[in-house]
Amino acid sequence: GASYIPELASGASTMDSYQDERTQRRMVGVYLMDMSYAFVFGKNQESLAYAEAINALLNKLGFEDRKILQPYKSAMEDVEAPGARESLQKLEKAIEDSWSDGVNKPGGIEMAVDGVYGWLIESLYLVLELAAQTDYNPTFVKFVDQERSSIRVMIDILDVFSEHPALSQVIERDTRLILFNGLLAQMKNLDTENFGADQLEILR
Secondary structure, eight states: OOOOOGGGSOOGGGGGGOOSHHHHHHHHHHHHHHHHHHHHTTOHHHHHHHHHHHHHHHHHTTOOOGGGHHHHHHHHHHTTSTTHHHHHHHHHHHHHHHHHHGGGSTTHHHHHHHHHHHHHHHHHHHHHHHHHHTTSOHHHHHHHHHHHHHHHHHHHHHHHGGGOHHHHHHTTHHHHHHHHHHHHHHHTTOOTTTOOHHHHHHHO
16 A cells, blocks of 8 residues: 655755745645645644745745634644644645635735646656555556646646736746646546556656
8 A cells, every 4th residue: 555755745844945936836836735645644743844834935925824823823732632633634724725815916826826836746746656656556546547637727727828928938838838738648548447557657
């Protein structure tokens, strides 16, 4: 079966090494996925560390949201208590809501698009590694298959900006469209019965 491997995630301690805003926006999404990964495997301390890194990056980017503070404080207090799982779920939800609300702020569109990009890339990476870890168990291959719908949504989001050249350049629209269309092409025959390990290895 699959197990939690810390080295697969980005590592919350790397947060200070990301200095430019584009990378910071992307890492908000990456860390949110890593927070979920740690949470699924019951790693409460690690999950909370990612939440702390996300909050720090949001503050650096000017998206500080006081609505996160109380759920964060509760998660800090409960991390080793029986209610830790519920507190972490509430914190993750508060972060997601804050992220969504930030779209209407200056720079919010760039924050949302870059964050979703980071989340999606990290999500695809993690499910591929988990599939490989389980010797391509059909259950985990199905998780990889489900990533296709997320990729299509991302392509639709990027297409919205086709008539906005300046913003398209900021969010690297053309480069990302090439990447995601290429991934879809590679995944077009993906299903749990005949998508072989060799193809998944290429995708990795």
